[in-house]
Amino acid sequence: MSARPRSAALESFRSNPISLFGLALVAFCVLAAIFAPWVTPYPTHVGPIGDFAAINAAPSAKHWFGTDTIGRDIFTRVIFGYRLSLTMAVLVLAISVPIGVVLGLVAGYVGGWVEYVIMRLTDVFLAIPPLVLAMSIMGFLPPTLTNAMLAVTAMWWPWYTRLVYNVVRAEAREGYVLAAEVVGASVPHILFREILPNCVPPVLTKITLDIGFVVLMVASLSFLGLGVQPPTPDLGSMVADGAKYMPDAWWLTIFPALSIMVLVLGFNLLGDGLREAFDAEV
Amino acid sequence: MPKLLLTFLRRVGTSLIVLFGVSILIFGIARIMPGDPARIALGPNATQQQVEALREARHLNDPIHEQYFYFVRELLHGDLGVSLYTKRPVTTDVAQFLPSSLELVFASGLLMVVLGIPLGLLTARYQGRWPDHAGRLMSVIAVCTPAFVWGVILQLLFAYFVPIFPIEGQLSSAMKPPPTVTGFLTVDSILAGNMPTLANALYHLVLPALALALAAIGQTARLTRSSMIEIYRKPYVEMSRAYGFSERKIATRYAFRPALIPTLTVLGLDFAALLANAFLVERVFGWPGLSRYGVEVILRKDLDAIVGTVLIIAALFLICNLIVDLLVSIINPRIRLAEKRAGS
Amino acid sequence: MAEESVLTISDLSLTFGKGRAASQVLNSISLHVKRGEKVALVGESGSGKSVTARLAMGLLQSNKTTISGHIDVAGLDATQGGAAIAAARGRRVTMIFQDPTSALNPVFRVGRIFREVQRTGDESLTPAEMDRRSAEALKAVSIPDPARCLQSYPFQLSGGMNQRVLIAMALINDPSLLIADEPGTALDVTVQAQTLALMHDLTQRKGTAVLFISHNLGVVREFADRVYVIYRGRIVEHATTAQLFSDPRHPYTRALLQAVPKIVKTGLPELPETSPSFLDPLIVHPGCGEPGTVPA
Numbered sequence: 075m076s077a078r079p080r081s082a083a084l085e086s087f088r089s090n091p092i093s094l095f096g097l098a099l100v101a102f103c104v105l106a107a108i109f110a111p112w113v114t115p116y117p118t119h120v121g122p123i124g125d126f127a128a129i130n131a132a133p134s135a136k137h138w139f140g141t142d143t144i145g146r147d148i149f150t151r152v153i154f155g156y157r158l159s160l161t162m163a164v165l166v167l168a169i170s171v172p173i174g175v176v177l178g179l180v181a182g183y184v185g186g187w188v189e190y191v192i193m194r195l196t197d198v199f200l201a202i203p204p205l206v207l208a209m210s211i212m213g214f215l216p217p218t219l220t221n222a223m224l225a226v227t228a229m230w231w232p233w234y235t236r237l238v239y240n241v242v243r244a245e246a247r248e249g250y251v252l253a254a255e256v257v258g259a260s261v262p263h264i265l266f267r268e269i270l271p272n273c274v275p276p277v278l279t280k281i282t283l284d285i286g287f288v289v290l291m292v293a294s295l296s297f298l299g300l301g302v303q304p305p306t307p308d309l310g311s312m313v314a315d316g317a318k319y320m321p322d323a324w325w326l327t328i329f330p331a332l333s334i335m336v337l338v339l340g341f342n343l344l345g346d347g348l349r350e351a352f353d354a355e356v
Numbered sequence: 357m358p359k360l361l362l363t364f365l366r367r368v369g370t371s372l373i374v375l376f377g378v379s380i381l382i383f384g385i386a387r388i389m390p391g392d393p394a395r396i397a398l399g400p401n402a403t404q405q406q407v408e409a410l411r412e413a414r415h416l417n418d419p420i421h422e423q424y425f426y427f428v429r430e431l432l433h434g435d436l437g438v439s440l441y442t443k444r445p446v447t448t449d450v451a452q453f454l455p456s457s458l459e460l461v462f463a464s465g466l467l468m469v470v471l472g473i474p475l476g477l478l479t480a481r482y483q484g485r486w487p488d489h490a491g492r493l494m495s496v497i498a499v500c501t502p503a504f505v506w507g508v509i510l511q512l513l514f515a516y517f518v519p520i521f522p523i524e525g526q527l528s529s530a531m532k533p534p535p536t537v538t539g540f541l542t543v544d545s546i547l548a549g550n551m552p553t554l555a556n557a558l559y560h561l562v563l564p565a566l567a568l569a570l571a572a573i574g575q576t577a578r579l580t581r582s583s584m585i586e587i588y589r590k591p592y593v594e595m596s597r598a599y600g601f602s603e604r605k606i607a608t609r610y611a612f613r614p615a616l617i618p619t620l621t622v623l624g625l626d627f628a629a630l631l632a633n634a635f636l637v638e639r640v641f642g643w644p645g646l647s648r649y650g651v652e653v654i655l656r657k658d659l660d661a662i663v664g665t666v667l668i669i670a671a672l673f674l675i676c677n678l679i680v681d682l683l684v685s686i687i688n689p690r691i692r693l694a695e696k697r698a699g700s
Numbered sequence: 701m702a703e704e705s706v707l708t709i710s711d712l713s714l715t716f717g718k719g720r721a722a723s724q725v726l727n728s729i730s731l732h733v734k735r736g737e738k739v740a741l742v743g744e745s746g747s748g749k750s751v752t753a754r755l756a757m758g759l760l761q762s763n764k765t766t767i768s769g770h771i772d773v774a775g776l777d778a779t780q781g782g783a784a785i786a787a788a789r790g791r792r793v794t795m796i797f798q799d800p801t802s803a804l805n806p807v808f809r810v811g812r813i814f815r816e817v818q819r820t821g822d823e824s825l826t827p828a829e830m831d832r833r834s835a836e837a838l839k840a841v842s843i844p845d846p847a848r849c850l851q852s853y854p855f856q857l858s859g860g861m862n863q864r865v866l867i868a869m870a871l872i873n874d875p876s877l878l879i880a881d882e883p884g885t886a887l888d889v890t891v892q893a894q895t896l897a898l899m900h901d902l903t904q905r906k907g908t909a910v911l912f913i914s915h916n917l918g919v920v921r922e923f924a925d926r927v928y929v930i931y932r933g934r935i936v937e938h939a940t941t942a943q944l945f946s947d948p949r950h951p952y953t954r955a956l957l958q959a960v961p962k963i964v965k966t967g968l969p970e971l972p973e974t975s976p977s978f979l980d981p982l983i984v985h986p987g988c989g990e991p992g993t994v995p996a
Contacts, residue, residue, distance in 0.1 A: 194373065194374065194377060195377070197370075197374045197377070198374055198377035198378050198381055199381070201374050201375070201377075201378050201670050201673055201674055202378060202381075202382075202666060202669070202670045202673065203628060203629055203631055203632030203669060203673060204632065205632040205633065205635065205636075206631075206632045206635070206650075206666055206669050206670075207666070209635070209650065209651075209654055210382065210385065210654065210662050210663075210665075210666045211385060212654065213653070213654035213655075213657065213662045214385060214386060214657070214662075286500065290500075290502050293502060294502055294503075294504065294636055297502075297504050297636060297639070298635065298636065298639060298651050299651065299655070300651070300654060300655075310504075313504065313505065313508060314504075314639075317508055317640065320508070320511065320512060320516060321512055321516030321517065324512055324516075327508050327512070328508070328509065328512065331504075331505040331508055331509060332505075334501070334502060334505055335497070335500055335501045335505060338500040338501070338502075339496065339497060339500040339501075342496060342499065342500045343496065346496070
């Protein structure tokens, strides 16, 4: 993998309208999530109490996405859902990425039985479909927010181990690593100063793509009733709950569903743009 | 081809090691998690004696490595334990629910290949022109949308608003299911020679299969496109043009075959991911597959059933990857003939 | 005059891209190759020689290129690419490449590629006939065990073997023009020399015209009748091989010639590009000159 110089990457990213669109979507969702209490029309609808005068109202100027069975504004709840999903995604990746990266570095550079153990362990985790693994972990834990997060974290690190491992394997043959070895640089120096910088573009790109996919995974878990519990506004459970009132109160389901799509799409377009800009294999 | 066979056997060996690891992992999670599994299984109303009896019967009082030993011994006898929820052997339960799930997964896998690959070829061929842009946009939207979201959207549009397809289920209630042979309704209908049932089953299959397949179709198209574009830059494609091969032949054979090698590997992973996503789609369409059973046993903390279900899914996942490996080594002569050289 | 030329390029200019991003790659070049003749186009990388070859094959024309002038290949107008030249590729005009191994599709057996090449020439041949012809063609390029070679994948053969395979493929449909783009530069020097000698003998026997694209004047001296020197998208000197080596007139040609001993071992040396005399007008030696024009 050859990484392009940063300025060229930036130039390539800027000239791609699709990536910029992705960036705009992400910026919109993230800002809305951060400032949710101030930008949403009915911030009190986050809890179990809604507006009983307006139950199951169809979308209107007053309630853009309509209201739910107890009169809560769905637009408000979607934005708070973003807040929750994004927080979880950031936490999941903040834990799993460092673990995965370090294991990948060690496995790729040290080799021998260390490599064998780490990579077979990675294989074991990757042999179970992520959703199924997360589901089964949830099976043994009470269905709470923290546990859902832990379950997703537990299955996310191996992807980074494999990614970094492949980069290290490719880089270890490069001249500059050999040069560092010849002049007697220490192993941590070679790992963190010489090789790690080369892992940054692919890892960053994968993180961007993964924020979307973690959101998707968490939503899937709560759609199955194994994640976030009511009344916390969560996109997946909103879709699941709303589905009971199809087709009459279609807005209960469709708006949260489309909101997931928009959020994941934003991160995906952004991630694709970065991948092309950095010319990185993910 | 003994070399190919040898390679394949080695892969089978690795897969078995991985499966062994999966069994330790799942077993470990099940035992390390807080709470007494026997108490959870029997509920708060059971007496202490009942709980103790169950603990004894399930070897729960023994050290954990001995518990694992019993578990593996039973596993090797094809025994995954008894579900505390259905009171039946886990293998019986899985055998009952799995075929419906697999039928859905196979239908989606078929859609993934027959729609995804041509879409990828088309977008690669017209790279940078409007079919490419349109195709890529469709693909990325498909990939970014969870299967259950596709499920509810398709259901709303084509079952409720425009009632072309049934809302849920695997067969109309007026239909009598064919005698069970394979467990696949469509196949059993064909075996029974019952065409109306077959038509009805296929009719029920359309929306769930499509909802499940859409993300995979998008992913396949993207992959096919990017590997085709990479191959189009190779000197041997220029050679094909310089020697007068037609563009169609290049797109469908001389560039396609090498492009298929990287695509196929990921395609296998995508196909396996369908197994997991089927859980979500089955939920939406009330499909009587493994999903309902799986979620039910998870919510009821039904230890043996959870471990058994996960193990079977992991095994299917590994088998799927094995088949893909085999296919890749068949179309890639470098692996088939030079495995020894690339050894490590 | 024009009938005896298998390739006539006149006044050809090529621009990549449009508007501000446009860059001119070829600047009004003219050259011709007569039936059975060996002509070399010599220049350093980036001089436009490979681009010229691909234009002549109709392989480069796209909506990103702007082309003026005229290209005539075996009586076909190839200026803007298109179906006519596409149909002639592989039959009347073929090409061999720098790196023979990467020019052969790695997932198909040599025999299979051979068949496909022959199909573009003659649809009516049966597979058995094609295989027999392939084996003969391989024998003609001194491959010891043709049957085994046909059963092999390109990565199982050496670079030199693959180069022979490509030469055999290029000539199996009896084309009137072979464009050799730095043939075998990726191979080691002795193997390159062997395969070039082989190509030379075979094209000599079959009467195939060759446009030989190279940066290596040493190689050109042995295999070409006539030489065009190309520098930054312009033809700067045109002479018979003997004339060029005995009396190089353009300063760029002289610089190239001075570098010859080094070329054989280490590739092309850095040439000083600052000398204004490098942009001297085209020098045509006596007796050369393009068909239809008055010799200088």
